[in-house]
Amino acid sequence: MRQSIIDVRNLSKSFDISSKEPGLKGTIKHFFRRQTKSLKVIKDISFEIKEGEIVGFLGANGAGKTTILKMLCGLIYPTEGSILVSGYLPFRRKENFLKNITLIMGQKQQLIWDLPPIESFYLNASIYDIDKFEAKKRIKRLSEMLEIDEELFMPVRKLSLGQRMKSELLAALIHEPNILFLDEPTLGLDINAQRNLRKFLQKYNKETNATICLTSHYMKDITSLCKRVICVHEGAISYDGKLDLLLKKLSPVKEILIVCRSEEDAIKLENSGFTVKNKTKNEVTIKIENYSITSSLKTILNNFDIEDLFINEPPIDEVIGEVLIKKDYDI
């Protein structure tokens, strides 16, 4: 049985937020007498993550995903509760803890803007006390995995966003961390760059058994990388479990497009008692409950002359979008 590497118990975080009324009067009032109120952004959450797991944190903007990630890294002090990451209290930021983790943020960069990424890699290597020979070996291995080569020697400011993100990943992984915290790593990347990044993360997880905590608004990132998701709604956990279970629960129906050999068959199928979504000439789209797919398909294949059929998953974005606005899931 895999060991738990992240253990969070009854974690809460409050921030003092100042608010300002609109207009000049509000601005003057705000300047002289700032009104602040304490806002609880994380509310009593608990979860465990096992070694080697890839967990996706889902939630609307401002739900608290990034705050959770930053508390797990030790960047933000929790107000209440306890966190243990790899046996360490993160906010103490002990050297051995920091050598074990990395944080990658899609919207922020650590590479030196005017120099080629290779300079930043060697700088990071010296900070992590990695000798030049070993650093060279790691850069070679990771650049092969990330499929970057001559970009390593071009100034960062000349690189495309995709190339820059790959270089950011390399800079963040040169110390071979066991735990990766990724905050929207594919933000702004084109479809190919997103796919390449996901492929890399899958490969990295498989080869190193690293634990990955990921937040993303691109559902493809979540569905292709994470078996488990933690849904965060207004600072509380609304669901923690397997992604496919959540999808089954939220979307118990599949859409099947059936192409009949003749139009008569299509009419017959339309009137045979299935829930029909739409019909065009010899094509009929029906909706079938997940639990009866096998028996229903058997009936259709035995009774109608079918040329082809397609089983369509419900649009995942719509399904997950529902998760983001619901408070609780009893699954």
Next chain:
Amino acid sequence: MNIRKYLKVYKKFLHTSLASELEYKTNILVDLITAILSLIGSIFLLSIFFQNNGYIGGWKFEQALIIQGIYTILNGITNTWFNPNLTEIVKHIREGTLDFVLLKPIDSQFFISLKKINPSGFLEIMLGFLLLLFCVRINQINLSLSFLTLSLITISCSICILYSLWFFISTTTIWFVKTWNAIEVLRSFLYIGRFPLNSFSFSLRVFFSIFIPIAFITTIPSEVFLGLSQWWKILLEVIVASVFLITSRKFWLFALKFYSSASS
């Protein structure tokens, strides 16, 4: 603390920031010209003050040039290290990139204080030393070992006080987010350091000794140069520098507990 590792990292800092700066040749050239013109302008201004009366606050023009020399060295150090690094703290905090610094297995104060370097400041440091050498000659100062040691100690203390003041103000960014104005006020006060402390009224002398210790920064090292300084003053400067350095360190560690990082 692993000194060997820190030296290795500092070597890398030097290498990367020099390489970054050298990407923009014209900028370096303009900075170098500015440094030379600024020194010439300051000496010209000083000479105007001394034109009518040979003395200001009991100091001759030749003696006051020592203060100008020390000021130029300190200004060079400010432009080489403090300005590029400590102004960056504000940016780190506003944009949330301090996250990357805090997650590195290295002292965060070391990282943010020394990561960058502006090579054009070196010229000012060099010009300051040349001016001091010139002052040694015109003031007929005897270059003994004790003189050199005391000068080195007092100038090092001045650097520590200046750094701590600057770092202290930059650290408050964690609460106030924007502190450019406070840094500009500090820089303006530093200009006062080009003149002997005795040239100011009593109340200003107290202010610049206690509240913003500009007096310690240039006047005491200059007095050491002229053999006018008393032991208690040197000791006081060492104590003030140590207190400032320790306080700025403690303040940074305390402030980090309030760092909330920028939103994504």
